[in-house]
Amino acid sequence: MANTDWSAWHDAYAAPGSGLSDRLAAVRSQIDRVLDTTAPNPLRVVSACAGDGRDLLGVLARRSDAGRVTALLVEYDAVLAARARQTAAPLPARVEVRQADAAQSDVYSDAVPVDLLLLCGIFGNISDRDVRRTVEAARQLSAPGAEVIWTRHRGEPDLTPSIREWFAAAGFEELAFVAPESDTWSVGVHRLVAPPRPLEPGRHWFTFLR
């Protein structure tokens, strides 16, 4: 595990001009849209490297239909996982926060396939090869028609064109790519249009580099 203080990293959500709060708003609005378009059906969600879960949990906290959501949040950091658990506790959704390595396929075996997969704050912290491997793994976590919401900065060298190609090659169609000119963050949304693949046990998809 690399040595970034991810708990401190979350402080930037409150810092004006950090861009993170705008990115959060974009992610939340996509989660809201998924909830709207799937209502009133049950919705299964996985968030890998969930941090304190503020994207999904923030949306669920203000929705009257949160009770149809079952979510697994996988986060390695004990402080952030505890914070996510605390935020989730009063919600009517069934939320499990698992303090575990989100790179291990086995972590998801009892939670997949899901209708919504959050891969936020991952692709900027792992190697390009691991990004590709994780994009391909998304097909193993997804139910038919599932949506994946992902983020990645567009600092040089901008990997997002490749990521979007990798999603297409892995059987996903692009629903949205939010990339403001005024900042370098981006939020992508892809829907699985190919048949899902079974979850391969014992796989390790990525390693954080920082």
Ligand SMILES: C[S@@+](CC[C@H](N)C(=O)[O-])C[C@H]1O[C@@H](n2cnc3c(N)ncnc32)[C@H](O)[C@@H]1O
């Ligand atoms: C950039 S933050 C993103 C958090 C959250 N998804 C968000 O967008 O606000 C990356 C998170 O991944 C967690 N993390 C890093 N490597 C991990 C791993 N192998 N398994 C689970 N969590 C991991 C860190 O502790 C950190 O909370």
